[in-house]
Amino acid sequence: MDRSNKPSAIGVGASLPQPSVSVSDNTVVATLPTGESVTVYLYGATVTSWKLANGKEQLFVSEKAQLDGSKPIRGGIPVVFPVFGPPPPNHATSSLPQHGFARNSNWEFLGKSSESLGTDRDDAVKLDFGLSRPMLSPEFQNAWAYDFGLVYSVTLTKEGLETSLQVQNKGSQNFDFQVLMHTYFAVEDISQIRVQGLESKTYADKTQNGSVNTESSPAIAITQETDRVYQSLDPQAPIVVSSATDNKPLYSITREGLSDVVVWNPWIEKAKSIADFGPDEAYKNMICVEAGSVAGWQTLEAGDSWVGGQTIRPRL
Secondary structure, three states, rough: OOOOOOOOOOOOOOOOOOOOEEOOEEEEEEOOOOOOOOEEEOOOOOOEEOOOOOEEEEEEOOEEEEEEEEHHHEOOOOEEEEEOOOOOOOOOOOOOOOOOOHHHHHOEEEEEEOOOOOOOOHHEEEEEEEEEEOOOOOHHHHHOOOOEEEEEEEEEEOOEEEEEEEEOOOOOOOEEEEEEOOOOEEOOOOEEEEEEOOOOEEEHHHHHOOOOEEEOOOOOOOOOOOOEEOOOOOOOOOEEEEOOOOEEEEEEEEEEEEEEEEEEOHHHHHHHHHOOOOOOHHHHHHEEEEEEEEEEEEEEEEOOOEEEEEEEEEEE
């Protein structure tokens, strides 16, 4: 499928170093001249690695994650579309698996490009991935009847990582959808981090049958299984994963078009019950802060498109 507003290709300079992009059968790896890198699996268009110039990995991937396309990849940044969580009954998505089909479909690599990011060309590289109805398995085509196109863009800069999803309605019928970027952040010790920027916000607690609460803490500590959907947030206001010891940001997440944020950690017992989560103690080394639009449904009219994304800044 074609990208809309396709940017110009990266030029080949004789003297200036350029980002490098390597493509294998199932992965695309981009590296900046300064050393930052990102790896994306074509299965699910899942980002499985994001490293800073010093080589430090920013994303958590389970040691038991299946990378052969047999099931969605446990970790990194899976793309959730067109439904979040178990599909509701009597809905257009009801026959789909949990979290929809985007994370367990094979995408195509649409190409690399430079972006006008206010930086030099050697400072950024953008990777585009596409998924459309003809690319879905017969099972998924039967389960979701709509003609659509997805363009997922992963932009690596010296300052951070941006992921953006464009949803296109290519058919004659309106459809409803939800979308989420299920980001697994790597942390050294879950007891030593806090999540900030959610005080006074409303959330549904999925560990308590979806009960609705108001967040009272300015710095949320993770001390047990946590699965909360914070709703109706200002996308421009950053959600910050900070160090409990010095209060400095480890990750800062701003969004575009995504007004919900999920905070998730399986904790001890749940981690043991997830077959592809490992080792069991790995819950101590990850926190999911997931930018999405999942509290309700977006309706996309025939012929229209929608865009949402996130920008992540690490502690630099």
